[in-house]
Amino acid sequence: MGHGVRPRVWEIERDQLTDEFLNEWDQWLAAGNESPDMHYLKDRNRGMILLLLDKIQETGSNKYIPYLRAWEKIDYKKVRARIREVIRDIESDVSVDQQAAADRADSINEAMKGLEPHDIDLRCIECGNYFTFSVGEQRFYQRMGFVHPRRCPSCREQRDLEFL
Numbered sequence: 118m119g120h121g122v123r124p125r126v127w128e129i130e131r132d133q134l135t136d137e138f139l140n141e142w143d144q145w146l147a148a149g150n151e152s153p154d155m156h157y158l159k160d161r162n163r164g165m166i167l168l169l170l171d172k173i174q175e176t177g178s179n180k181y182i183p184y185l186r187a188w189e190k191i192d193y194k195k196v197r198a199r200i201r202e203v204i205r206d207i208e209s210d211v212s213v214d215q216q217a218a219a220d221r222a223d224s225i226n227e228a229m230k231g232l233e234p235h236d237i238d239l240r241c242i243e244c245g246n247y248f249t250f251s252v253g254e255q256r257f258y259q260r261m262g263f264v265h266p267r268r269c270p271s272c273r274e275q276r277d278l279e280f281l
């Protein structure tokens with residue numbers, strides 16, 4: 118068994134919920150909805166909201182920018198600042214971000230495809246340090262239908278404290 122920290126259940130639920138939100142955005146976009154009411158995102162769990170913004174940032178896709186702008190208008194200061202950051206990041210270099218995200222996903226899939234399960238080093242999107250994604254954690258994530266954690270354990274911890 119791996120010795121890594123087991124992801125907590127609420128972390129997993131948060132991950133699932135943010136995926137659902139993003140799917141919903143995709144559906145709205147596909148349906149041509151240009152300005153959905155973003156108030157439903159206000160007063161949600163802050164950690165979940167930040168994770169959603171991380172995921173949007175990771176897609177590097179500028180199709181979300183109109184929604185981000187609409188959301189920015191109605192949310193609180195801290196969230197607004199993060200939304201602006203994501204917009205700036207997406208606008209600054211869309212193609213590079215998308216390529217980086219695709220490369221990362223590929224290398225993780227490649228690493229997990231091996232016949233012998235093994236620990237994988239992942240790079241934290243926040244501090245850039247590498248951390249171990251143990252075989253035990255991989256099984257757990259896989260069972261829950263998730264791919265991989267994006268942050269190292271200490272950044273996860275730090276983030277939770279910051280937004281309490």
Ligand SMILES: [Zn+2]
Nearest residue numbers: 241244269272
């Ligand atoms: Zn980190």
